[in-house]
Amino acid sequence: MKFLTRINRNYLILFSAVLMAVTVADYFVLHLVIMHGAREKLIAREILVRQHILNTGEIPNLHPEVEVSESSGEPANVPLFREVTVFNPVENENEMYLEYSDIININDTWYSVKLRQALLENEDLILILALTIFILLSAAFIVSYFITRKTNTTVWADFEHNLHEIESFRLNQVSKINLVGSDTEEFMRLNRVISDLTEKLSSDYRALKEFTENASHEIQTPLTAALMNLEEILQDNLQEETFRKVTATIRSLKRLSSLNQSLILLTKIENRQFEPDTMVSLLETAKKKAEEFSAFIETGELKLKISNEGDFTVSMNSQLAEILIGNLLSNAINHNIKGGEINLSVNTGCFEICNTGQPNQLSDDTIFDRFTKGTLGSSGLGLAIARKICEIHSLDIHYRKSEFHCFYIQHKS
């Protein structure tokens, strides 16, 4: 849920509750006040009636509001307020009244006085008042809701923009992260922290990138010069022993060079210098690599079988995908036995490559480690690179030993 939605929702719930409570309380308070007023009015009216009788000797009678009659008895249980229903002949219906009954003594005569005040009007008034307040408050709330929302969008607009900026931030892009300034203190602090962090990240990234490029250049160039000179020495008519020494030296230098390249590749992958650029079909990549390696497969008299139910696709850098599959396939070829098998099976959730081969002491824990080698003179980096590629693409790669040596790739659960 969005930040503002959450605030607005809380605001709405809280306000509704308060509004209900205020309206109900308001109703009761008004009720009390008005009833109190009605009572006072009736008592005041009684004084008027008394005055009237004293002055004129006439007994007023205004049904249903004023009823006075001579009473025979002593006063008891008076004065008394109660609510009564009286038939109103004018409106031809029963109405609720607040009745004040009293027995008063005027010039030694006892009068029973019943004064009434219609309740219905009061009740209506209370309702109208309560409703008015309800409407006013609601209107105020709605207006303030929209005002807050409007200000919120303006206040948070920069934040939204910056958030978007951070989301689209890529280490390998040249441009710096472009945060919009804000006069809100918290946002300013946030911006400062983010700017510092991304700058640090970028400079680390650049430093490592430069290092890998320079390391590659600085090491490969003299190696190339050495190899070329050795190649030229080979052209002289050499004794067999010398010739073998030179070719052995060439081989060692080549190993050194490819080792350096592999280590640099590993560093580049770790530094995430390869952006995912496409949806890669591992099945298609495997078919392509199998085609490229066909000469090696034929030489080993290997039987390659590719079976699939659906395809395993993953968003990754196509170059890395080829390296990954290439390394696994060449591993399966190089550590095979003459006339052995390679079985490649692909489905939507798993890519598996199995090959026959000599038994080894390696396990899932150790086989991917750098410089863990089988019997052949490989660099021991191919599987480490494969694992690193899987790692940065949220893939799991494992090794399983049974009749076959199997490597399988799955999406990280």
Place this chain on the structure above:
Amino acid sequence: MKVLIIEDEVDLLIAISNFLTKEGFVCELAENFFKAGEKLAIYEYDIILLDISLPDGNGLKLLDPVREFQKLAGVIIISARDSIDDKIRGLDLGADDYMTKPFHLSELNSRIKALLRRKQFDGTDTVTFNEITVGTSGRSVSVNGVPVILTRKEYDLLLYFIVNRERVLTKEAIAEHLWEDNIDMADNFDFIYTHLNNIRKKIRLAGGTDYIKTIYGTGYKFSDR
């Protein structure tokens, strides 16, 4: 044929120029960006070898004067960086080929010759060695006029041998020529024998001589001596 070699590592510069001189090229050397820029503006070259990591500038920037002054020249970038991006950028800017260090001199030779054929500097697209004739535009091979059908790899291998005639070639160099990037997987080079034997068989069948000599079991030489 005039070649300009732009490379900041002097040992490499000398090794390449010695080799190319032996192959009959006239070599000029430039060990930095400035000197290279000067030479490009003054002289004319058929082939330019360009290292892109120079101490005083990015070699890719030299492709501008190349386009301006050396319209006919073929450009081969030699770089220690094997990143696809660099490769694509270099080719986009007008280079004809891209080689990643380390490379073999025989490989450089075969790339230069291919480039010259493509540019038609030699005036012909055929390569001949005694009775063997290779038509590079149609990828055809004939022995004394008798056509020989070779697979793609066999053809590549034969052409590589003929272009680098009288040179000792190691199995590594051959494998690298045939499989470029995938070569790191090849711990044994048995697959080369298969191709070599097929070529020998097919040439002999067409009445040709087997010129492929084995040197101490680890190298080969295409020679009629």
